[in-house]
Amino acid sequence: MAEARRIAAAAQGPARRTVVVGGSAGAPAALMKLLAALDPDLDAGVVIVVHLGADSPDMLPTILDxxxxxxxxxxxxxxxxVSGLVHVAPSGYHxxxxxxxxxxxxxxDKVCCSRPSIDVLFNSAAEAYSAALAGVLLTGASGDGAEGLRRIRELGxxxxxQDPAEAEVETMPRAAxxxxxxxxxxxxxxxxARINGFGRR
Incomplete structure (x- = not known):
């Protein structure tokens, strides 16, 4: 069933719009809630960076799926x-x-003591997508992602x-x-709900 979903998503082709998402401490739980609420026919790619140890096994895609x-x-x-597909950064790599x-x-080198870095993803995606990009910052314990989110806004x-009052750790959303x-x-x-509107055909 999972493989059939992947094949169907890949058939949508390259993403014309993309959503980049970053988080750290508490992010897996927030991501599960976020991804469960997205439209199954979302016309956008989704790319996720979560701070994990460099030697951590890449189990996050399986958990989120x-x-x-x-x-x-x-x-x-x-x-x-790819549109309609959630892509997760591998551990140990920007x-x-x-x-x-x-x-x-x-x-x-690590950025904000992390590799993968949210800023690295956000900055590069902003250059690639400009106004066709949405950046999302969730719960976390560092300021990573704030500079990248600013670049996303600068390019349209x-x-x-995430509301800091809801975040498990409010440092990251407050820094952003x-x-x-x-x-x-x-x-x-x-x-x-806002992402669904952004990625609606």
Missing amino acids: TASSLPVVLAGERHPV LLVDRDRNFALSVD GLALV LALAGADLCAPVSVLA
Whole structure:
């Protein structure tokens, strides 16, 4: 069943719009709630970075796939960003989106003590998608993602931030709000509804 969902999603082709999502402490639970609320026919790719240890097994796609309305896969080198598919950054690598909207993996130095870094993903995706990009920052214990979210807004994209009052750890959303502001700061359920509107055909 999961494989059939992946094949159906891949048939939608390269994403014309994309949603990048970052989080850290508490993010898996928030992501499960977010992904469960997304439209199954979302006309956008979804790309996720979560801070995990470099030696952590890449189990996050399997965990998220149990709750997600969209199929979840591990992002790979030169794989395209595909509409209707959730792509998760592998542990130990920065995940970037090139101008041709394919993924690139990097083992460059850590950013905000993390690899993968949310800022690295957000900045590269902003350059690739401009106004056709939505950035989402969830619960977390660092300021990673704030600079990337600011870049997304500078290039015309949409900035969504989890309400710090709902976040398990409020550091990350508060850092984003302080540096970048947001087009919407709200609980995860409300963010999901806004993403559905962004990715509606």
